[in-house]
Amino acid sequence: MTEQLPQKLRSDAEDNRDRILESARVLFAREGLTVxxxxxxxxxxxxxxxxxxxxxxxxxxxxEAFAEQIRACQAIVDEGLATPDPWQGFCxxxxxxxxxxxxxRGFTDAFLATYPDAVDIAESRELTLKSxxxxxxxxxxxxxxxxxxxxxxxxxxxxxxxxxxxxDPATRTTASRRFATLVVQAFAAEHA
Amino acid sequence: MTEQLPQKLRSDAEDNRDRILESARVLFAREGLTVxxxxxxxxxxxxxxxxxxxxxxxxxxxxEAFAEQIRACQAIVDEGLATPDPWQGFCxxxxxxxxxxxxxRGFTDAFLATYPDAVDIAESRELTLKSxxxxxxxxxxxxxxxxxxxxxxxxxxxxxxxxxxxxDPATRTTASRRFATLVVQAFAAEHA
DNA sequence: AGCTAAGTGGACACCTGCGTCCACATAGGC
DNA sequence: GCCTATGTGGACGCAGGTGTCCACTTAGCT
Numbered sequence: 001m002t003e004q005l006p007q008k009l010r011s012d013a014e015d016n017r018d019r020i021l022e023s024a025r026v027l028f029a030r031e032g033l034t035v036x037x038x039x040x041x042x043x044x045x046x047x048x049x050x051x052x053x054x055x056x057x058x059x060x061x062x063x064e065a066f067a068e069q070i071r072a073c074q075a076i077v078d079e080g081l082a083t084p085d086p087w088q089g090f091c092x093x094x095x096x097x098x099x100x101x102x103x104x105r106g107f108t109d110a111f112l113a114t115y116p117d118a119v120d121i122a123e124s125r126e127l128t129l130k131s132x133x134x135x136x137x138x139x140x141x142x143x144x145x146x147x148x149x150x151x152x153x154x155x156x157x158x159x160x161x162x163x164x165x166x167x168d169p170a171t172r173t174t175a176s177r178r179f180a181t182l183v184v185q186a187f188a189a190e191h192a
Numbered sequence: 193m194t195e196q197l198p199q200k201l202r203s204d205a206e207d208n209r210d211r212i213l214e215s216a217r218v219l220f221a222r223e224g225l226t227v228x229x230x231x232x233x234x235x236x237x238x239x240x241x242x243x244x245x246x247x248x249x250x251x252x253x254x255x256e257a258f259a260e261q262i263r264a265c266q267a268i269v270d271e272g273l274a275t276p277d278p279w280q281g282f283c284x285x286x287x288x289x290x291x292x293x294x295x296x297r298g299f300t301d302a303f304l305a306t307y308p309d310a311v312d313i314a315e316s317r318e319l320t321l322k323s324x325x326x327x328x329x330x331x332x333x334x335x336x337x338x339x340x341x342x343x344x345x346x347x348x349x350x351x352x353x354x355x356x357x358x359x360d361p362a363t364r365t366t367a368s369r370r371f372a373t374l375v376v377q378a379f380a381a382e383h384a
Numbered sequence: 385a386g387c388t389a390a391g392t393g394g395a396c397a398c399c400t401g402c403g404t405c406c407a408c409a410t411a412g413g414c
Numbered sequence: 415g416c417c418t419a420t421g422t423g424g425a426c427g428c429a430g431g432t433g434t435c436c437a438c439t440t441a442g443c444t
Contacts (some may be wrong), residue, residue: 163355
């Protein structure tokens with residue numbers, strides 16, 4: 001599951017590293033990438049030095065923390081590809097990705113930002129997008145997806161979706177669901 | 193045009209006040225409400241004390257700076273109401289409001305934030321929204337606007353639209369236009 | 385149990401934001 | 415031209431972020 005580093009860590013260091021990652025996941029999800037490194041250290045019950053020793057930059061920490069989300073994202077798209085009706089698959093991808101981004105504010109930031117140094121994220125992002133493109137091509141052929149749809153449209157809508165993170169969690173959830181519904185109709189071909 | 197204060201200012205103070213407002217407009221539009229007060233003071237060529245003396249809080253400054261935009265916003269909706277075809281009027285309102293918010297990042301913040309103390313903005317906001325509601329009712333009756341449209345949907349989309357402000361100006365412009373087009377389709381009734 | 389290298393947390397120095405205070409400058413009536 | 419109320423900019427103290435250093439602790443081999 002977790003990659004083994006060349007240098008094996010001391011047991012207490014290993015524990016601390018795990019706790020830091022766990023805290024980072026919680027706080028990134030709740031507050032987004034803007035959460036202070038200090039806050040993550042405090043939440044994990046370690047000093048700042050420990051955090052910086054393990055993860056010199058926030059991007060490095062984020063990349064590790066979001067490994068699971070990245071896999072989830074790919075899984076969602078794969079399931080969409082596996083759905084018999086490509087349009088239904090496409091719709092479920094939109095809805096579920098919105099849901100994922102809703103629950104994880106930091107991941108949205110990470111996914112859209114394309115940090116130059118967070119290679120892992122950028123790479124799997126491209127891979128996932130390639131799958132979405134395939135799905136979109138099928139849904140177009142099927143006639144239900146508007147002909148002029150482009151991948152950029154999806155990125156625009158995901159970027160916009162992030163804007164919803166300003167309000168409180170309850171409002172945000174309602175807003176996100178409604179947003180997904182509207183986006184699906186926006187992408188639908190004109191005539192039924 | 194500008195309201196006369198009960199206390200008349202000294203001529204140099206008046207000049208400074210004007211320059212501060214002008215700088216605030218430029219910087220709020222470009223950077224959003226997050227721009228530091230100091231930056232506005234520097235841009236206007238005055239010290240921080242001068243700025244704080246005229247506008248004790250950022251909200252007060254914003255309210256004055258955006259007076260013109262608020263009027264523009266109302267004008268857009270009024271023109272939409274005056275359009276013979278209510279659906280076309282509704283669409284043009286969406287497109288033009290997106291355009292307005294695109295050019296003025298700070299105004300978007302101000303419009304959506306509902307500061308407790310910025311009464312002027314909140315008030316005209318409600319007024320504008322009431323007009324939009326009227327327009328929406330007509331467009332629904334006309335059959336082109338989806339029956340389950342609510343005012344909240346528009347707020348969701350405007351909030352989302354703000355998310356587009358992360359990218360560079362050129363990309364942002366393209367994205368905003370495309371976003372407006374998609375939103376219009378999202379709001380359209382199912383059958384042609 | 386003792387030793388040592390790896391690991392740690394608190395202190396530190398730096399930056400940038402905020403709002404306020406006060407000694408000086410100056411507009412504008414005389 | 416002078417005098418004074420009004421207006422001003424720079425300096426100040428505070429809060430909260432960043433990354434780094436170093437004297438102490440401790441895991442784990444012997």
